[in-house]
Amino acid sequence: MASRGTRWYTLLLAPMILVMGAVIGWPLIQTFVLSLTDTQLMDVSAPSFVGFENFIKGLGNQGFLDALKVSGLFALVVVSSEMILGTGVALLLNEPFRGRNLVRALLILPWAVPTTVNAIMWRLIYNPEYGALNSLLFQLGFLDSYISWLGSADKALWSVMFADVWKNFSLVAMIALASLQTLPDSQIEAAKIDGAGAWQRFRYITLPHLIPSLQVALVLRIIEAVKVFDIIYVMTKGGPANKTRSASIFVYQEAFTNSRMGSGAAYAIIMVSLIMILIAFYIRGLSRKEK
Amino acid sequence: MIRRKSIYSVLLYAAVICLVIYLIAPFLWLIIMSFSAANDLTQKPLRWIPSSIDISSYKDLLTMGINSRGELFVNALRNSLTTAFTAVLISLFATVPAAWVLSRYPGKKSWVLTVAIFTFMLPPVAYALPLYRMLTRLGWLNNSLSLALVYCTIVLPFCVWLIKENIDSIPYELEESAILDGAGVARRILLVVMPLLLPALGTVALLAMIMAWDEYFYALLFTSSKEAITLPVVIANLASGRQSNYNLIAAGGVIASTPPVLIGILFQRALIRGLVQGGVKE
Structure with missing residues (x-):
C-alpha cells in the first residue's frame, strides 16, 4: 500500500520535476561546467579545461567589482525608498477621505505598467533636449539650462533608481494596505481610550501588525533588485562610462558582447554564490526569531 | 480642537493630491505623447x-505592410500573447498535481518546494548561457514555444508556491469524505479540490501572465525577428534608435501596457489577495 502511494506522488510530481530539471537544474549544472572552461560564444576551437582560472581573474577584475557595487547600491536605495514610500502611502490610503476608493484603484497603475515600458517612459521624460522633466523644471524656474539626466556619470544611476521606485513602491503599498485593512478598528479604539497618542498607536499596534506582510514585500523586492537587468539596460545600456552597469549586465556583456562564455559563466556563479549567502542570512534571521 | 481637525484635513488632502499626481502624471504624459x-x-x-489629436503613430504600429514597422509590431503583439499563454499553460499543468502532493503530504518530497522557491531567487544569467547554447544547437532560437519553455524558469516556481498555499486553505475533511466514498487520487483532485481551487487558479494564472508579458532578458537573448520576437524587445529597440519619433515610441508603450493595466484594474482585489497570500502565513 505504502509503495503504491509513493508511486502516485512521484507520478504527480513528475511533470514539474521534469520541467524544472530541463530548464533550471540542467542549465545550472552546465553553467558551473562552463565556468571551468575557456568556451567562446562561437565554438571556433574546442574549449579547454582551465580550472578555477576564470574565478581568480574574475574576483580581481575591477569592472566586475564596480558592477557588484552598482547592484548593491541600486538594491539598497530602491528597496529602502520603496518600503518607506509604500508604507507611508498605505497609511495615507487607510485614512478616510473623499474619493479614497478611486485613489486606491489608481495604485495598481505603476505596478501594472511593464518594466520595459516604464523604462522607455522615463527615458522620454529624461530626454536631454525635449524631455518633460527638463522643460517642466525650466519653466518653473528651477533650472537655468537643460540637464542630461541619463548622460551624466553622477546622475544616471539616481535617475534610473527614481524610475524604478515609481513602478515598484506601488507593490509595497498594495501589500501593506491589504494588511492594514485586516487590523480591527476596535484595537485602535481601545488604545485611544487608554490615552495612547498617534505615534504610540502606530508604534505599538499598527507597525507590529504590518511587519509580517512588510517582510514579504521586502524579500520580494530585494530578490528582484539584486538581479536587476532590464530597467537599467533599456534606459542606459549600463552607461555612461559603465556607471550604471549592474552585475547582471556585466555577465551579459562578458558572455554575449565579448563572446567569453566560460568567463561569463564564472561571473554568473560568483553572483549566484553571493545571492545564496544573502538568502542564508535571511533564513538564519527568520529561524532565530522563531526561537 | 476644530482648528486642529481642519489643519489635519488640509494636510490629508494635500498629501492625497500629491500622491495622485505622482501616480498618474508620468503615464498620462506617455498617453499625451502618443496622441x-x-x-x-x-x-x-x-x-x-498637443495642437491636434494625431493618431498616426497608432496607425503606423498597427497596420500590416510587408516589412513595415507595423508588421513587426503586430507580430510581436501576437508572439507576446502566444508565449505568455503557453508558458502559463505548461506551468499550471505541471504545478497543480505537484502542489497538491506538496500540500497534502508535507513531509514527503518537501525538498521540491524548497528547490522551487530557491530557484525563484536566482538571477536569469545563472541559466541563460547553457540555455542559449542548447537552443542554438537544436535550432530552437527564435521560436515562441522554446521561449515559453524557458519562461517556466520564472513562472513555474511562482505558481507552485502560490497554488500550494491555496490548496492548504481547502479543508482536508472534504477529501476524507470523498475517500470514504471510494474516490481515488484523480477523483479527489479533479472533483473535490479543483472546483474550490478555480478562483485562485485564475488569479495565479493572471499574475503569471503579467510576469511573462513583462519578461525582457530571455526574449532579448533568444528572439530576433518577427517569428518570435516579443513586445518588450520591440519597444526597447524602438526607443534605443536615434530617431526622434517620440510619439511612436509612446504609442508602443501605451499599447503594451493596455492588457496588464486592464487586468490590474478589473481584478485588483483578487490579484492583491493572491500576492499577499504567498508568504504572510509562514
Whole structure:
C-alpha cells in the first residue's frame, strides 16, 4: 500500500520535476561546467579545461567589482525608498477621505505598467533636449539650462533608481494596505481610550501588525533588485562610462558582447554564490526569531 | 480642537493630491505623447497640450505592410500573447498535481518546494548561457514555444508556491469524505479540490501572465525577428534608435501596457489577495 502511494506522488510530481530539471537544474549544472572552461560564444576551437582560472581573474577584475557595487547600491536605495514610500502611502490610503476608493484603484497603475515600458517612459521624460522633466523644471524656474539626466556619470544611476521606485513602491503599498485593512478598528479604539497618542498607536499596534506582510514585500523586492537587468539596460545600456552597469549586465556583456562564455559563466556563479549567502542570512534571521 | 481637525484635513488632502499626481502624471504624459504629432514633441519649451489629436503613430504600429514597422509590431503583439499563454499553460499543468502532493503530504518530497522557491531567487544569467547554447544547437532560437519553455524558469516556481498555499486553505475533511466514498487520487483532485481551487487558479494564472508579458532578458537573448520576437524587445529597440519619433515610441508603450493595466484594474482585489497570500502565513 505504502509503495503504491509513493508511486502516485512521484507520478504527480513528475511533470514539474521534469520541467524544472530541463530548464533550471540542467542549465545550472552546465553553467558551473562552463565556468571551468575557456568556451567562446562561437565554438571556433574546442574549449579547454582551465580550472578555477576564470574565478581568480574574475574576483580581481575591477569592472566586475564596480558592477557588484552598482547592484548593491541600486538594491539598497530602491528597496529602502520603496518600503518607506509604500508604507507611508498605505497609511495615507487607510485614512478616510473623499474619493479614497478611486485613489486606491489608481495604485495598481505603476505596478501594472511593464518594466520595459516604464523604462522607455522615463527615458522620454529624461530626454536631454525635449524631455518633460527638463522643460517642466525650466519653466518653473528651477533650472537655468537643460540637464542630461541619463548622460551624466553622477546622475544616471539616481535617475534610473527614481524610475524604478515609481513602478515598484506601488507593490509595497498594495501589500501593506491589504494588511492594514485586516487590523480591527476596535484595537485602535481601545488604545485611544487608554490615552495612547498617534505615534504610540502606530508604534505599538499598527507597525507590529504590518511587519509580517512588510517582510514579504521586502524579500520580494530585494530578490528582484539584486538581479536587476532590464530597467537599467533599456534606459542606459549600463552607461555612461559603465556607471550604471549592474552585475547582471556585466555577465551579459562578458558572455554575449565579448563572446567569453566560460568567463561569463564564472561571473554568473560568483553572483549566484553571493545571492545564496544573502538568502542564508535571511533564513538564519527568520529561524532565530522563531526561537 | 476644530482648528486642529481642519489643519489635519488640509494636510490629508494635500498629501492625497500629491500622491495622485505622482501616480498618474508620468503615464498620462506617455498617453499625451502618443496622441501628439511628432513635431509637437520637439518644441522648446515643450508644448504640453498637443495642437491636434494625431493618431498616426497608432496607425503606423498597427497596420500590416510587408516589412513595415507595423508588421513587426503586430507580430510581436501576437508572439507576446502566444508565449505568455503557453508558458502559463505548461506551468499550471505541471504545478497543480505537484502542489497538491506538496500540500497534502508535507513531509514527503518537501525538498521540491524548497528547490522551487530557491530557484525563484536566482538571477536569469545563472541559466541563460547553457540555455542559449542548447537552443542554438537544436535550432530552437527564435521560436515562441522554446521561449515559453524557458519562461517556466520564472513562472513555474511562482505558481507552485502560490497554488500550494491555496490548496492548504481547502479543508482536508472534504477529501476524507470523498475517500470514504471510494474516490481515488484523480477523483479527489479533479472533483473535490479543483472546483474550490478555480478562483485562485485564475488569479495565479493572471499574475503569471503579467510576469511573462513583462519578461525582457530571455526574449532579448533568444528572439530576433518577427517569428518570435516579443513586445518588450520591440519597444526597447524602438526607443534605443536615434530617431526622434517620440510619439511612436509612446504609442508602443501605451499599447503594451493596455492588457496588464486592464487586468490590474478589473481584478485588483483578487490579484492583491493572491500576492499577499504567498508568504504572510509562514
